[in-house]
Amino acid sequence: MEQSGVVFGTSGARGLADNMSDMVCFAYTMGYLQHLATLGEFSPHTMVAVAGDLRPSTPRIMGACIAAIKYMGGKPVFCGFVPSPTLCHYAFSLRIPSLMVTGSHIPADRNGIKFNRAQGEFLKDDELAMRDQNIELPEEMFNVNGKLIKPVAFPPVTNIIPSFIARYRDFFGADALSGLCLGVYQHSAVGRDVLTDIVEALGGEAIPLGRSKNFVAVDTEAVRPEDVSLANQWAAQGKFDAILTTDGDSDRPLLADRHGNWLRGDILGILAARFLQAASVTTPISSNTALEKSEFARHTQRTRIGSPFVVAEAAWRKRAAR
Known part of the structure; x- marks a missing residue:
């Protein structure tokens, strides 16, 4: 090796x-x-x-x-x-x-x-x-x-895609995004079409944006200046309630508000944890300290960077709480 x-x-x-x-x-x-x-x-x-x-x-x-x-x-x-x-x-x-x-x-x-x-x-x-x-x-x-x-x-x-889309529809409901128009920055993300299908399955309107034939290295934490510029251009059209995308293998999200301001993955994690009413949150040391300042979770734990470290710590916390 x-x-x-x-x-x-x-x-x-x-x-x-x-x-x-x-x-x-x-x-x-x-x-x-x-x-x-x-x-x-x-x-x-x-x-x-x-x-x-x-x-x-x-x-x-x-x-x-x-x-x-x-x-x-x-x-x-x-x-x-x-x-x-x-x-x-x-x-x-x-x-x-x-x-x-x-x-x-x-x-x-x-x-x-x-x-x-x-x-x-x-x-x-x-x-x-x-x-x-x-x-x-x-x-x-x-x-x-x-x-x-x-x-x-x-x-x-x-x-294996239909059952994956159904997972979101069954959890959030078929009208969760009803009345919303979302721009989907597709670039070369492998989930670019799946993401569009999920938005539509939840009742929203999905408009594909920026599809690329060549691979584009989009990072959901260190957002590229090019992606900041693109979001601002698309938001200026005034028709999107939000713009969303993912990294290359589509396991990390990136979302911009209607003004084109990107919300990094760690901020989206805080919003998701609050929505789920999480009592305990485990996250890498690189995540935004707004997590602790928001004070919605009773317990927060920091780990080394890398999902294996986060998963291992979260599993340990779950066992310790039993």
Whole structure:
């Protein structure tokens, strides 16, 4: 892993796309499945769901992961190009492993793989255990450059989007956004069409904006000057009640008010937690201190940056409260 330049970061394994050769991604997937086998979450014939974002390198990396799943005796379920939360919603409901090929918000020349347990997030302890796995690569499957010699046959796409949209409609109601016109900044987010469909399923009018053929690295925390300018231009039209978008794999939201002022993900987290009447909130140290100042939650906890740290702390708090 260290030699490849592909390493675990805040969420999943990431690196330059050129360094994520077929062999490297195959090896990572083998280590992942071997680790799950020690936990009783993977064995021959186990379904493993696979999806990816819209980066140019994603299809090739997905193919390497699918090849490794087949080699390990698993049954790959190809979910197509869908948001990370859509993949997780499907896989968690079936209690099967899943992996998402995505670099999230980082530039197009990089990519990554987000691994999931059968019932939840892949935590830092899982990453350590995965790195300790001893794997025996079938070197005869690769050429000298680490490329798979034979093309990978992808399974037919399993459409997992309808149930994901229904989740929002069933929770909020079919008229939750009735009478509102929302601009959907699509850029190259993998959930750009799903986001439009969700708005419409909730009774709102969705107007697609800024769709891009090339990958755009939109960060929901460090908003680019270009995106500030775009939001101001769209808001000046005077027809949008809000403008919304996501990062590359559509697991982090970004929302602008009718004046084009972007509300970063950490502010949206506060609003969501208040809506849910959360008694306890766990968030990274980088989040806005307005959380504590708002004083709506009885308990707040700060963690290191990265969703595995947040999930682990929140789970510990939940157990401690019992």
